[in-house]
Amino acid sequence: MILVVNAGSSSLKVSVYQPDLTRIADGMISNIGTDGVLALDGTKAPVTTADHADALARMLAALAEAGHSAFTAAAHRVVHGGTIVTAPSRITPDVLTDIRGCIPLAPLHNPVNLTAIEALAASHPDLPQYASFDTAFHATIPNVASRYAIPVELHSAGIRRYGFHGLSYANMVHAFGDALPDRLLALHLGNGASLCAIHKGRSVATSMGYSPLSGLTMGTRSGDIDGAAVLRIATDIGPTEADRMLNKDSGLQALAGDNNMKTLLERDDDAAKFAVDHFCYWAARHAGSAIVAMGGVDAVAFTGGIGENAAPIRDRIMEHLACFGDVPVHVVVADEEKQIARDALSLMEAGR
Template sequence: MILVLNAGSSSLKIEVFDAALRSLIAGSVTNLGTAGALKLGEASTAIETRDHAHALALMLAALAEAGYPLASFTAAAHRVVHGGAILTQPARVTDPIIKTIQSVIPLAPLHNPNNLAGIDALRATAPEMPQYCSFGTAFHATNPDVAIRYAIPKTQHDAGIRRYGFHGLSYANMVADFGDALPARLLAFHLGNGASLCAIREGQSIATSMGYSPLSGLTMGTRSGDIDGAAVLRMSKSLGEDETDRMLNKNSGLKALAGDNNMKTLLERDDPEARFAVEHFCYWAARNAGSAIVAMGEVDAVAFTGGIGENAAPIRDRIMDLLGCFGELPVHVITADEEKQIARDALTLMAGGH
C-alpha cells in the first residue's frame, strides 16, 4: 500500500492506495495549530493540533485503529507544489532532493515549506520508509523554450523569472486515464477555484496558461488571471506590495466581479453581476484556448476536469459554444485525482528499482 500525503499551510490530507491504484481510505486534519477536525473515512473527530508533526502522529494513530498500521505501508508519496527548473520528474526523497526543494522555496514560499514539513514529519516517524515526491510543475517541463521564456533580460530569466505552469499532476492523471485512447492534440481545462488550461500534444504539455505563478491566465475564483504588469505596478504604488498581492490572489476573479467565488451559486443567481462573472470566466477560458490550439497546430478533442470542469455543465457548454469556430469537437469529462497520480508516480519509480 502507498500512503499519499498532501501537506498544506493549515491542513494535512492523506489517501491510501493499493498496488492497483484503488483508493482504500482517505482523510484529513484541518486547522493545524488550533482547534480543528480529524476526518478518516466516514468518521470525524474534533481535535487540536500543534503542527504538521503532531497532525501526522494523530492521523497515523487513526489509520492504525482503522486497520492501516504504519508497518503495512510499502512507501509514502508527497505532493510538492514547485520543483523549479531542476525537479522535472517524480523523485525518491533523499537529502539532495530535499535541498533542491528548499532551494526553490522563493518560487513557492506559501507551499513548498508546508510540503517539506509533511516529508520531514514522516521521515522523523518512519526513517526507513521509502518516500517519493511528485511536483505540480513537472508536467510542463516539456514546454519549448519559446513558450517558457518571458521577453525580459537574461539576468532575470536566469534568476528564475520564467513560465513554469501548474496543475501538472491533474493533467498527468488525465493523460494516464485516457490511456491508449488519448487524443493526439488535446485541449485540457482544469477548472476550479484555481483555473488553467493545457495544450497536450502526444501526451506532453507544450503550452499552459499559468506562468511564473498560478495568478496568470484564466479568470479564477479569487485570482485575477492575466493583468498588465504596469497596472500591477500602479496598484502596488498606492496599495503597497502585500496588499496588491492579497487583492490579486484573494479578492479578485469571480469574487471581485460578483461578490462570490462559488460557481454553483453564481449559476443559480439571475442578476447582471453574476451573469457577467460567468461570461467573463467562459470568455477568457475560450480566448486562452485559442492560443493553446495555435501552439498545438490543431485540436482533436477537449477535456474538462476540476470541480467546475466536472460539475458545471453550463460552463462546459458555453466554453464549447465559444470554441465553435474550431468545428465540432469531442468533449470528455475526467475526474480530477492528483493523489492517484502521486501514487502512480511512486509505484512507477518503485518498479524501476528507485
C-alpha cells in the same frame, strides 16, 4: 499500501492506496496551527494542531486506529520542482536539497511539503518516500513558451513560466491511455483554473505562469492582469496586501461576491451572469492561444470540480470555440492523489 500526503499551506490531506490503486482511506486536517477538524472516512472530530508535523502525527495515529499503518511507501505532492526536478523522484538528501532550493518559487507550499517529508522520515525512518511535482508535467514546454521577454539575469534567477495543475494533467493523459488524441486541449476548472495544450502526451503550453495567479479568471484569483496595474495596486495598498487581494479577493469573488460557481449559476442577477460570462470568455480566449501552440485541436477535455460538474460552463466555452470546428468533448475525473500513488508505484517497480 501507499500513503499519499498532500501538505497545503494550512491543511494536510492523506489517502491510502492498495497496489492496484484502489483508494481505501481518505483523511484531512484543516486549519493547522489553530482549532481545526480531523476528518477520516466520513467521521469528523475537532482537533488543535501546533504545526504540520503535529498534524501528520495525529493523522497517522488516526489512520493506525482505523487499521491503516502497514505502509510500503509514502508519496508526497510537492508544488514546485523548478527547472531542477522535472520528474517524480525517490526522496534522497539531494532531492530534499532541490526542493529546499525551490522555496523562493513556492514560499507557502514547499516549506510545508518539506516538513511533512522530514516528519515522516523521523517517525518512520525505514519507509521509502517519493515525491511528485505539480510543475513537472510542464517541463516539456519549449523555451519560446516558457521565457518571459525580460533581462537574462531575471530569467536566470528563475522568473519564467512554470505552469501548475501538472498532476491533474498527467492523470488525464493516463486516463485516455492509447486513445489519447494527438492535440488535446485540457481544461482544469475549479476554484483554481488553468488549461494546457497537450501534444502527443506532452505539455507544450499552459495558462498559468511563474505563479498560479496568471491565466484564466478563477474563484478568487484575478487571472491575467497588466504588470503596470499590479505595480499601481502595490503602490496604493502595499505589496503584501496586493498579493492577498489578487489571490484571495479577486476573480469570481470580486465580480459577483461569491466564488462558488454552482451558486452563481443558480443566481439570476446581472453580477452573477457577468461573472459566469467572464469566466467562460477568458477560458476560451486562452484556449485559442493553446490551440495555436498545438497547430490545431483534435479533442477537448474538462476536469476539476467545475469542469466535471458544470455542464453549462462546458457548453458556453465550447460555443466560443465553435470557430475551430466540431471536436469531441470529454469529461475526465480529476484524481491527483491517484497520480501521485501511480508515480510512486512506477518508481518502486523500476527500482525493484
